[in-house]
Amino acid sequence: MQSRWDIGEPEPRTINKATEQLKSELLTLNMGPQHPATHGVLRIEIWTDSEVVAHAIPHLGYLHRCMEKHSENMDYRAVIPFVDRLDYLAAMNMEWNYVMAVEKMLGTEVPRRAELLRIMVAELQRIGSHLMAFGTYALDLGAFTPFLYAFDYREKILRLFEEVSGARLLYNYYWIGGLWNDWTDDQLDRVAHFCDEMEEEAKKYHELVSMNKIFVERTANVGVMSVQDCFDFGATGPVLRGAGFKWDLRKNKTYGLYNEFDFDIPIGTGEQGVPGDCWNRYIVRMKEVVESIKIIRQCLEKLEPGSVMAKVPKIIKLPKGEVYVRTECPRGELGMHLVAQEGEKSPYRLKVKSPCFTHVSMLPRVAPGQMIADFVASVGSIDIVLGEVDR
Amino acid sequence: MHKELVDLINSNIPEAKAVFNEATDPKADASITVEASSILKLASWLRTNDHMPFNVLQCISGVDYLEYMEVCYILAHFDLNTPRELILKVKLTDRVNPNLDSIVEVYPAADFQERECYDMFGVSFNNHPDHRRILCPDDWKGFPLRKDYVPAKDYNGMLVYPDNKMNFEDREFIVRQNMIKKAQEKASES
Numbered sequence: 391m392q393s394r395w396d397i398g399e400p401e402p403r404t405i406n407k408a409t410e411q412l413k414s415e416l417l418t419l420n421m422g423p424q425h426p427a428t429h430g431v432l433r434i435e436i437w438t439d440s441e442v443v444a445h446a447i448p449h450l451g452y453l454h455r456c457m458e459k460h461s462e463n464m465d466y467r468a469v470i471p472f473v474d475r476l477d478y479l480a481a482m483n484m485e486w487n488y489v490m491a492v493e494k495m496l497g498t499e500v501p502r503r504a505e506l507l508r509i510m511v512a513e514l515q516r517i518g519s520h521l522m523a524f525g526t527y528a529l530d531l532g533a534f535t536p537f538l539y540a541f542d543y544r545e546k547i548l549r550l551f552e553e554v555s556g557a558r559l560l561y562n563y564y565w566i567g568g569l570w571n572d573w574t575d576d577q578l579d580r581v582a583h584f585c586d587e588m589e590e591e592a593k594k595y596h597e598l599v600s601m602n603k604i605f606v607e608r609t610a611n612v613g614v615m616s617v618q619d620c621f622d623f624g625a626t627g628p629v630l631r632g633a634g635f636k637w638d639l640r641k642n643k644t645y646g647l648y649n650e651f652d653f654d655i656p657i658g659t660g661e662q663g664v665p666g667d668c669w670n671r672y673i674v675r676m677k678e679v680v681e682s683i684k685i686i687r688q689c690l691e692k693l694e695p696g697s698v699m700a701k702v703p704k705i706i707k708l709p710k711g712e713v714y715v716r717t718e719c720p721r722g723e724l725g726m727h728l729v730a731q732e733g734e735k736s737p738y739r740l741k742v743k744s745p746c747f748t749h750v751s752m753l754p755r756v757a758p759g760q761m762i763a764d765f766v767a768s769v770g771s772i773d774i775v776l777g778e779v780d781r
Numbered sequence: 782m783h784k785e786l787v788d789l790i791n792s793n794i795p796e797a798k799a800v801f802n803e804a805t806d807p808k809a810d811a812s813i814t815v816e817a818s819s820i821l822k823l824a825s826w827l828r829t830n831d832h833m834p835f836n837v838l839q840c841i842s843g844v845d846y847l848e849y850m851e852v853c854y855i856l857a858h859f860d861l862n863t864p865r866e867l868i869l870k871v872k873l874t875d876r877v878n879p880n881l882d883s884i885v886e887v888y889p890a891a892d893f894q895e896r897e898c899y900d901m902f903g904v905s906f907n908n909h910p911d912h913r914r915i916l917c918p919d920d921w922k923g924f925p926l927r928k929d930y931v932p933a934k935d936y937n938g939m940l941v942y943p944d945n946k947m948n949f950e951d952r953e954f955i956v957r958q959n960m961i962k963k964a965q966e967k968a969s970e971s
Contacts (some may be wrong), residue, residue: 454917495806636861642864711804714868738844743839
């Protein structure tokens with residue numbers, strides 16, 4: 391079968407009379423698998439024509455850990471730690487999706503306090519994940535300072551999570567039927583305090599990076615993904631919103647108790663550059679941090695004492711059938727297709743539709759014609775986590 | 782929504798022979814099953830029709846049911862007023878060498894998804910522009926997510942799965958062995 395990358399002889403470029411007679415050919419360059427700008431172990435084969443990228447071919451699978459196969463041999467409860475390790479920067483959001491899929495089949499009513507705490511924790515995790523995206527993106531573009539600021543504040547979130555769940559990165563905190571542990575009043579006060587601090591801090595980030603001349607020059611009008619491109623490739627999350635389409639599952643196909651909350655969906659408006667470029671994707675994330683703070687504050691107001699765990703059978707067995715549950719994660723829409731057989735203790739099949747996997751498939755569309763440095767900016771702006779791409 | 786869509790499909794593309802699968806349990810999701818040969822025509826109709834379009838392909842997931850292979854296309858419509866989603870199923874009776882038409886020309890998102898389906902289940906897609914494995918290495922043998930998959934003892938001459946390092950009392954090991962036995966029995970019956 392003919393591969394699509396067989397493009398034949400490249401057209402000779404004529405710069406001036408002296409180089410007209412020279413033969414030109416594409417140079418193959420491997421970006422990764424050990425490359426700081428790929429945020430993990432992604433290898434991108436780039437065909438370059440001098441400094442310009444002609445093709446980019448992503449090669450995945452360096453972090454493939456057979457998570458879908460493993461989960462077919464595990465109890466429904468024992469899958470949760472595996473799900474954690476998908477997107478290790480937003481483990482709470484991953485757990486929530488899986489737990490919701492099982493609860494939907496089981497028909498469990500989750501207590502109100504647990505639902506509210508779940509939203510609060512997920513939004514805290516979203517802030518943490520966006521801070522990481524902000525820091526590493528600036529790092530990709532050569533600015534080291536924002537990374538340190540971002541990690542300082544992400545650390546505060548991790549400290550809180552460590553107190554309630556016992557782990558810093560991979561929590562196993564959302565359980566089927568509720569949460570493992572309740573938050574104390576003292577911890578909730580600290581969340582409120584964190585919100586106040588974070589709001590001030592977010593303004594500082596805008597001054598430091600968002601409107602910085604160098605940053606805008608590097609990102610505005612670079613790596614444009616239009617709304618149509620996003621629909622073609624199934625891109626979601628900040629990539630779709632950055633292109634100017636106001637789509638957020640928390641509002642458009644609401645789950646949990648999100649319908650009780652009042653918040654906006656930020657979209658890329660083209661304040662700098664055009665909607666769909668790297669700068670707009672970046673600014674959507676930064677504005678979402680502020681929206682998340684709003685949601686957390688409303689959560690704290692709504693919280694009432696109560697149980698955080700529903701009654702769930704000791705051995706979970708689901709009825710025959712399948713569900714597809716999707717939620718809005720920091721990187722886009724996560725979907726889980728869970729197929730259950732009657733009387734089985736483990737899932738018959740668990741397919742994870744990961745947002746980053748679809749975003750990586752857009753890179754060959756974006757790359758041609760970009761400079762290599764701009765391509766690095768494009769890869770960074772979709773904020774990939776390879777644990778989720780390779781599963 | 783599903784029943785309406787089944788009628789629409791059958792009136793527009795009669796060869797699809799769409800069947801509505803009611804959820805076996807009230808809490809589970811319903812789905813639609815169509816004929817495998819019509820998938821490309823159906824996909825382009827689903828994307829472009831005026832009555833009930835689906836503008837995004839979310840994912841393609843395979844399920845090995847031992848007697849047959851099933852490929853699930855999960856489609857969604859991103860619209861601010863009428864969001865919807867659909868599980869579209871295709872039943873492949875040839876479980877050993879399953880074969881389907883590629884829908885990459887309709888939904889470019891299918892590119893990576895079909896490669897993953899091939900990698901994990903061995904479903905080959907006709908006219909796919911870049912038909913390779915995606916997560917496993919190119920020289921990997923077997924299709925890991927099939928129920929009767931037995932991991933090879935060696936890979937490229939390296940012993941990776943030696944007997945003396947195996948924990949035969951591990952629960953995961955026992956469950957997997959039972960599943961492989963079940964799958965092989967079913968295969969020999971048919």
